[in-house]
Amino acid sequence: MTTFADVTAVTAMAPAEFKADISPRWTIVGHPNGGYLLAMIGRAVTELSAHPHVLAASAHFLRSPEPGPARIEVEALRAGRSTSQLRGRLLVDEKPCVEATFTLGTLAPNSGPAWQGGLPDPAMTDPAAAIRLPPVTPGGQPAAMMAEADVRLDPDSYQGFAGTPSGRGEIRGWLALPDGVAFDPISLLYAVDAFPPATFDIATTGWVPTLELTAYVRALPAPGPLRVVSKARLIDSPWVDQACDVWDSTGRLVVQATQLAGVRLP
Amino acid sequence: MTTFADVTAVTAMAPAEFKADISPRWTIVGHPNGGYLLAMIGRAVTELSAHPHVLAASAHFLRSPEPGPARIEVEALRAGRSTSQLRGRLLVDEKPCVEATFTLGTLAPNSGPAWQGGLPDPAMTDPAAAIRLPPVTPGGQPAAMMAEADVRLDPDSYQGFAGTPSGRGEIRGWLALPDGVAFDPISLLYAVDAFPPATFDIATTGWVPTLELTAYVRALPAPGPLRVVSKARLIDSPWVDQACDVWDSTGRLVVQATQLAGVRLP
Numbered sequence: 001m002t003t004f005a006d007v008t009a010v011t012a013m014a015p016a017e018f019k020a021d022i023s024p025r026w027t028i029v030g031h032p033n034g035g036y037l038l039a040m041i042g043r044a045v046t047e048l049s050a051h052p053h054v055l056a057a058s059a060h061f062l063r064s065p066e067p068g069p070a071r072i073e074v075e076a077l078r079a080g081r082s083t084s085q086l087r088g089r090l091l092v093d094e095k096p097c098v099e100a101t102f103t104l105g106t107l108a109p110n111s112g113p114a115w116q117g118g119l120p121d122p123a124m125t126d127p128a129a130a131i132r133l134p135p136v137t138p139g140g141q142p143a144a145m146m147a148e149a150d151v152r153l154d155p156d157s158y159q160g161f162a163g164t165p166s167g168r169g170e171i172r173g174w175l176a177l178p179d180g181v182a183f184d185p186i187s188l189l190y191a192v193d194a195f196p197p198a199t200f201d202i203a204t205t206g207w208v209p210t211l212e213l214t215a216y217v218r219a220l221p222a223p224g225p226l227r228v229v230s231k232a233r234l235i236d237s238p239w240v241d242q243a244c245d246v247w248d249s250t251g252r253l254v255v256q257a258t259q260l261a262g263v264r265l266p
Numbered sequence: 267m268t269t270f271a272d273v274t275a276v277t278a279m280a281p282a283e284f285k286a287d288i289s290p291r292w293t294i295v296g297h298p299n300g301g302y303l304l305a306m307i308g309r310a311v312t313e314l315s316a317h318p319h320v321l322a323a324s325a326h327f328l329r330s331p332e333p334g335p336a337r338i339e340v341e342a343l344r345a346g347r348s349t350s351q352l353r354g355r356l357l358v359d360e361k362p363c364v365e366a367t368f369t370l371g372t373l374a375p376n377s378g379p380a381w382q383g384g385l386p387d388p389a390m391t392d393p394a395a396a397i398r399l400p401p402v403t404p405g406g407q408p409a410a411m412m413a414e415a416d417v418r419l420d421p422d423s424y425q426g427f428a429g430t431p432s433g434r435g436e437i438r439g440w441l442a443l444p445d446g447v448a449f450d451p452i453s454l455l456y457a458v459d460a461f462p463p464a465t466f467d468i469a470t471t472g473w474v475p476t477l478e479l480t481a482y483v484r485a486l487p488a489p490g491p492l493r494v495v496s497k498a499r500l501i502d503s504p505w506v507d508q509a510c511d512v513w514d515s516t517g518r519l520v521v522q523a524t525q526l527a528g529v530r531l532p
Contacts, residue, residue, distance in 0.1 A: 056526050058326070116500045117498065216505075234384065
């Protein structure tokens, strides 16, 4: 068994430097998943932080690295009473691949949200009706990550993914880690980038490379699968922004994200 | 006349270092506006970039500086064919105050968005009916920035701002720079943080300090005032996320942002 903690493990080499190993199994068409790389950097910065939980992470993706050995440099920027900020950089072959900045703090248990009025309706369908994605893209290329993460799409979203887009630009479904291991603030950074591009529900295209991804972790997740809603907002060629909202098994919103990505419509 | 370009001016001191001057006039209750500081850093990184336009900017706010002299350090991370990435840090008294990462590229004129399906309805009302914010907060404290930027709220949003919140958590209105100077990708970074917190339409509170702000510049803006819609999404104490979408005078979406901020409801 190889857990998500195993494939995102980091080992200190110096006071602010870690080594890591990018797994070939957490890739789509050979590209390591961006959320997976962000989780790896998040693990490194958390080790050097006075606060335990990532609250906000923003990453710019410079190059898509090959799987294999990586180095993570961390710079602590500030350690305050309630929050700390740190910067992390993932390098492969000494080339920077991901530059990410983090604000960490403490997610204390509380009685739930004080107000919500701007979230999509998670519209919980039966997870048993959802369809698990195979480790192959609609275009027939390898999607090794889907043999690791358990990504299940609602039946209508699956139709969009599989080549009959609804035009709504929205993909909904469920996410679990290998062996059903519970999520934590590190693996939630992966959760917001685990789904196929929401643009697949508009048009089937090639790779939709992420330029920037920002995630806000809002609460400690309860054990169990996550409910994910990913939605395209605007395609102004050649870029699209997508919003992703994620709820835990109790129906609480636990992480949300936006990303800007490249897309070439047919 | 002091233009926005004047108050965000940066002067090269070394190959990757600039000096700047934080204006006391672009403050709310003495705090320099976060979008104003981000625009200043954006100007510095653009000077060192092979590409002319900020596409994505993500900033973490470490400390709220006093107005006065500041230093901006820039690190070029990558210069590619279609995009470049740079990192900028604003320091006051040698303490880092804002850490921001940028992806730059070229916003080419095109025929408009290829698809939009996830944006709020900008619901353009008559700008002549909008009410200009005075340079004072609802709590009676100084809001010097409102004597510089021309922020006009739709009448119903003004009611929320002025102490009769609708509970919708949404603030809509119009924005212009001093002397009506046209916006550009640098000043658009200010535009996404120019409005009062959308949470004022839920409850009147004190300062809502931004932890993180991410902006995506989507198109070159036409001259004229901008239409701004800022919406709270979820308050899970003590943090709130807000989304901001901004259209130019032709009705084209030109910049959008999310931010995570601290809020203490009464």
